[in-house]
Each structure stands twice: as structure tokens, then as C-alpha cells.
Amino acid sequence: MTSNLSLYPVGIEEDIIIRINxxxxxxxxxxxxxxxxxxxxxxxxxxxxxxxxxxxxxxxxxxxxxxxxxxxxxxxxxxxxxxxxxxxxxxxxVPGLFENEEERREEFYKSRGMLIKKKREGEENLGPKLTTVFTNPNAHQYKYDEQICLCLEKHSGQHVELPTMTYKLRSLEKKFVRCSIRVLVAHLLAIIRKKLDVPHQVNLQLLCCGTVLDVEMSMKQIYLMQWYDKPSPMLLFYKIEVPG
Missing domain, CATH: 3.30.40.10 (Zinc/RING finger domain, C3HC4 (zinc finger))
Structure with a gap:
């Protein structure tokens, strides 16, 4: 015995209306x-x-x-x-929730001096715009995200003594990166670790403007808090967290 779970005949598409309540x-x-x-x-x-x-x-x-x-x-x-x-x-x-939250955060950063000034009319846009996920039905996919340009530089004089070796942090061969504004610090650290063969015993950190970044922060958050109104690319430093 078989059961037909289709709500409509095959080949017929119907709009399903769902109430927000x-x-x-x-x-x-x-x-x-x-x-x-x-x-x-x-x-x-x-x-x-x-x-x-x-x-x-x-x-x-x-x-x-x-x-x-x-x-x-x-x-x-x-x-x-x-x-x-x-x-x-x-x-x-929820209509308008994304835009309202972005405006609220902008005002928060601005009130604390984190947003210096708005881009002048006609000036080239060097960073991600504050756009909505409603503009594209596939906006949840990373390939449709707005992009941000990064420069990943090694912090100077980085090495650590391990039981079996001395590990010295190298510079990335390709330090310029273009990625989604939703990419997290954790994602970049994982890439750096793989590219430079960083031992698992060694902890990595990412910094922007001298501030150590939380692994859950996105590039968009970092841009708004640390790099707004600065020229592209956004400069990030990676370094070894040396035990005290």
C-alpha cells in the first residue's frame, strides 16, 4: 500500500499563504x-x-x-x-526587521564615535553597503553576498617554542582576499592555519586596529566597528597567541 503525500497534482504549483502569527x-x-x-x-x-x-x-x-x-x-x-x-x-x-536593526546599530556605533562620516555623494564605494536580504530570493547563499576586500598581514616577530620544535609564523603567499561580508574570524583563522601548516597546539588570533577579534565576529561587524570610512582593503593582522 502506498500513500500520496502531494498536496497538489504533479506539475501544478500553488502559492501557500502562511500567516506570520x-x-x-x-x-x-x-x-x-x-x-x-x-x-x-x-x-x-x-x-x-x-x-x-x-x-x-x-x-x-x-x-x-x-x-x-x-x-x-x-x-x-x-x-x-x-x-x-x-x-x-x-x-x-519579518518585513523591515533587517533594515531597522541595521539603522539601530549604525546609530549605536555613530553615538560612540565609531562611524566618522558618511561617504560623499559620487565617491567610490570601498566597503560593503547595508543592504537587505529581501533584494534577492537567493540572498541566503554566500555567492550572492556583498564582498569585502581584506589584506591579511603577519604580525612581526612571531614564533613559539614547542616540545619538539620551534614554530615560526610565516607570511601568506597570497595575502589579499575578497570574501563575503558574512565570513567569520573563525573561517579566516582556519584558512590561515591550513595555508601555513600551523600546529594544532598553537593558537592563532586575528587583530584589527590593534584589537583582538572574537572568533564569532563577521567581516561586516568588524568593518562597521573598526574600519568604517577607511580605504580598502581592510587590514587584518594574524599572530600566535603565546602562552603567558
Whole structure:
């Protein structure tokens, strides 16, 4: 006996209308009751919240606010992971959310002097624009992302003593990179590690303007916070984290 799971005859396409109220329970943070911003999941139970909401919660409690499972005894923030797929879905489902969040962040950076001035009319655009994921139905794919140009330079005098050898950090043969604005620091560190055969015992760090970058930061975040209004390419330094 077979069952036909098709809703419509083969070859006929129909539009399915889904009300936002039907999906709200799946895209709303249970801590702030707003739509997910920087959706972040707890690795033990996979419950998801806004990043700032769950970080604030874990500062006073070590348990998941939904199921009460213990996240971590001493360092619960290590057990959080960004859910970028879910965040992209939220931005696609909720009209205006992406644009409003980008404007809010721009104002935040500007109020703290991180955004110096806007690009003058007619001036060449040297960095990623603040565009929306709605402009292309395939915008969730990396190949449709806006691009940013990087220069990956080695920090001077980098070597570390290992039990069996002395490892000296080399310069990349090809230091200029063009990549998606969604690429993370972790992705670049993985590429550098592979290209330079960095031993697994050696920790790498990436810096911009003298600041060590968190592995979860995207190139877009770094551009807005550290490189806005500076000429392309964005200059990043990689170095060995030498144990103290």
C-alpha cells in the first residue's frame, strides 16, 4: 500500500499563504518577546534566544530559561552558538526587521564615535553597503553576498617554542582576499592555519586596529566597528597567541 503525500497534482504549483502569527512561536525570543536578533542557541538543549538576552540571563543563572538544564558550571557562554540560518529566516519573514536593526546599530556605533562620516555623494564605494536580504530570493547563499576586500598581514616577530620544535609564523603567499561580508574570524583563522601548516597546539588570533577579534565576529561587524570610512582593503593582522 502506498500513500500520496502531494498536496497538489504533479506539475501544478500553488502559492501557500502562511500567516506570520502561525510562525511567531518559532521566531520570537522567550526572554524579550521580540523577534530574534543575533539568534543564539544553547548547545546542550538547542533552545534559541536573542544573543544579548541569553548572555544577560547567563550572567545571573547557569541554566536554560526554557528547560532549566544546566548550561555550564563556570563558563556558560562557551556553550552558546550563533544560529545564522534561523536569523536569515527571521529577516526574510519579518518585513523591515533587517533594515531597522541595521539603522539601530549604525546609530549605536555613530553615538560612540565609531562611524566618522558618511561617504560623499559620487565617491567610490570601498566597503560593503547595508543592504537587505529581501533584494534577492537567493540572498541566503554566500555567492550572492556583498564582498569585502581584506589584506591579511603577519604580525612581526612571531614564533613559539614547542616540545619538539620551534614554530615560526610565516607570511601568506597570497595575502589579499575578497570574501563575503558574512565570513567569520573563525573561517579566516582556519584558512590561515591550513595555508601555513600551523600546529594544532598553537593558537592563532586575528587583530584589527590593534584589537583582538572574537572568533564569532563577521567581516561586516568588524568593518562597521573598526574600519568604517577607511580605504580598502581592510587590514587584518594574524599572530600566535603565546602562552603567558
Amino acid at each position: 502561525d510562525v511567531n512561536p518559532h521566531i520570537i525570543c522567550s526572554l524579550c518577546f521580540g523577534y530574534f536578533i543575533d539568534a543564539t542557541s544553547i548547545v546542550e538543549c538547542l533552545h534559541t534566544f536573542c544573543k544579548k538576552c541569553i548572555v544577560k540571563h547567563l550572567q545571573v543563572s547557569k541554566h536554560c530559561p526554557t528547560c532549566n538544564i544546566k548550561v555550564h558550571e563556570t563558563q556558560p557562554l562557551l556553550n552558546l552558538r550563533a544560529d545564522r540560518t534561523l536569523q536569515d529566516i527571521v529577516y526574510k519573514l
